[in-house]
Amino acid sequence: MADFLKTGRKIIAIGRNYSEHAKELGNAVPTEPFFFLKPTSSYITNEQSIEIPAGCEVHHELELSVIIGKEGRDILADDAEDYIAGYALSLDMTARNMQDKAKKEGRPWSASKGYDTFTPIGDFISKDQIPDHGNVDLSLQVNGVTKQKGNTRDMIFSVPALIENVSSIMKLEEGDIIMTGTPKGVGRVLPGETITCDLAVDGKVLSQLTFPVIDRPLPKRK
Amino acid sequence: MADFLKTGRKIIAIGRNYSEHAKELGNAVPTEPFFFLKPTSSYITNEQSIEIPAGCEVHHELELSVIIGKEGRDILADDAEDYIAGYALSLDMTARNMQDKAKKEGRPWSASKGYDTFTPIGDFISKDQIPDHGNVDLSLQVNGVTKQKGNTRDMIFSVPALIENVSSIMKLEEGDIIMTGTPKGVGRVLPGETITCDLAVDGKVLSQLTFPVIDRPLPKRK
Ligand SMILES: [Mg+2]
Numbered sequence: 353m354a355d356f357l358k359t360g361r362k363i364i365a366i367g368r369n370y371s372e373h374a375k376e377l378g379n380a381v382p383t384e385p386f387f388f389l390k391p392t393s394s395y396i397t398n399e400q401s402i403e404i405p406a407g408c409e410v411h412h413e414l415e416l417s418v419i420i421g422k423e424g425r426d427i428l429a430d431d432a433e434d435y436i437a438g439y440a441l442s443l444d445m446t447a448r449n450m451q452d453k454a455k456k457e458g459r460p461w462s463a464s465k466g467y468d469t470f471t472p473i474g475d476f477i478s479k480d481q482i483p484d485h486g487n488v489d490l491s492l493q494v495n496g497v498t499k500q501k502g503n504t505r506d507m508i509f510s511v512p513a514l515i516e517n518v519s520s521i522m523k524l525e526e527g528d529i530i531m532t533g534t535p536k537g538v539g540r541v542l543p544g545e546t547i548t549c550d551l552a553v554d555g556k557v558l559s560q561l562t563f564p565v566i567d568r569p570l571p572k573r574k
Numbered sequence: 575m576a577d578f579l580k581t582g583r584k585i586i587a588i589g590r591n592y593s594e595h596a597k598e599l600g601n602a603v604p605t606e607p608f609f610f611l612k613p614t615s616s617y618i619t620n621e622q623s624i625e626i627p628a629g630c631e632v633h634h635e636l637e638l639s640v641i642i643g644k645e646g647r648d649i650l651a652d653d654a655e656d657y658i659a660g661y662a663l664s665l666d667m668t669a670r671n672m673q674d675k676a677k678k679e680g681r682p683w684s685a686s687k688g689y690d691t692f693t694p695i696g697d698f699i700s701k702d703q704i705p706d707h708g709n710v711d712l713s714l715q716v717n718g719v720t721k722q723k724g725n726t727r728d729m730i731f732s733v734p735a736l737i738e739n740v741s742s743i744m745k746l747e748e749g750d751i752i753m754t755g756t757p758k759g760v761g762r763v764l765p766g767e768t769i770t771c772d773l774a775v776d777g778k779v780l781s782q783l784t785f786p787v788i789d790r791p792l793p794k795r796k
């Protein structure tokens with residue numbers, strides 16, 4: 353499953369799974385999970401650049417991703433552990449001004465969440481390295497200043513509950529990932545800034561990532 | 575590219591690309607393209623069953639799909655033909671009651687468009703069989719009664735315009751598909767009914783498909 357970036361076919365991203373984050377954007381705290389899809393073409397890996405498209409106000413959302421290890425449909429929360437291969441530290445980059453417009457107009461979120469480079473992600477973390485997915489520390493800095501700091505214990509819906517919900521709608525396949533939502537502290541990043549983030553369990557850092565932020569390059573034309 | 579169902583990683587589906595269809599759902603005719611993502615896990619092939627999940631009012635949307643043949647980013651409409659490998663006849667099944675609720679609440683469309691079996695699709699049609707993607711006849715019957723009948727000449731945004739728009743946001747990759755929107759006549763289907771549809775060029779049928787409609791089976795529990 354270490355090759356999920358190349359073989360995985362979907363990215364399911366959970367919305368508003370930390371109540372403090374729902375509130376900071378002025379949204380109600382959800383009573384059941386909801387999600388959207390991001391394209392796998394938006395993956396970038398450590399030290400690659402996050403691109404800001406012209407006209408977009410792009411926010412960082414720091415998230416624990418769960419990597420699916422085998423196919424399943426209508427998975428019960430009680431059986432969910434069997435379907436988890438591992439984890440990764442990830443960012444759900446979001447063109448917030450476009451997303452706000454889409455929400456107002458009842459339009460899909462796909463473009464605002466799916467630009468190239470909008471899913472920065474770290475290496476595969478095997479399941480045994482995270483004994484409890486409900487106790488993982490996440491933190492993110494912009495130019496060295498801490499912006500997001502959370503623990504997965506503050507999720508509204510646990511990882512097993514998310515797997516049950518998603519798989520009741522769309523089957524999960526090997527290499528798919530579920531991005532589990534972001535803690536509070538989301539904010540805009542600008543070209544020239546650098547995002548760093550890490551994931552730790554009991555004080556031990558398991559993933560540490562750096563992403564420079566640049567303008568999306570203009571298309572090369574003949 | 576005949577194996578796009580197994581290798582392709584994204585399904586980009588265009589909204590409201592025929593003005594008569596936009597009007598029938600009470601929507602404004604868009605001034606630029608917009609799209610959403612469907613998961614590749616929702617593909618089914620000819621004669622497989624479309625499943626109706628409990629509580630969902632599921633509509634058929636008949637669409638021409640364009641199969642992408644090579645990777646490209648910021649593709650100009652003028653260069654778009656180079657990126658087309660072929661076509662397929664397809665259905666964008668939609669849980670309309672869920673989608674209406676999502677639109678009202680500013681939520682993503684992904685669940686209402688992404689249930690298992692919600693992307694019935696036919697075999698690969700090579701590019702040479704469709705000399706003009708702007709002149710393709712599409713028709714759909716429910717239990718033998720014609721419900722949708724359209725021609726791609728009535729698209730608001732042409733296939734090259736769609737490729738330019740989508741690839742300015744997310745790069746296209748080999749095996750990705752773009753579903754180009756549905757002509758008017760969408761409507762609900764019920765378990766026990768059968769959908770048939772075909773795609774023809776100059777009176778010659780290139781694809782002809784049959785999909786029985788059933789209730790989504792209850793989960794098997796131990
Ligand atoms: Mg997020």
Ligand SMILES: [Mg+2]
Pocket residue numbers: 361362363389390391392583584585611612613614
């Ligand atoms: Mg996808």
Ligand SMILES: [Mg+2]
Pocket residue numbers: 587588589635637666755756
């Ligand atoms: Mg459609």
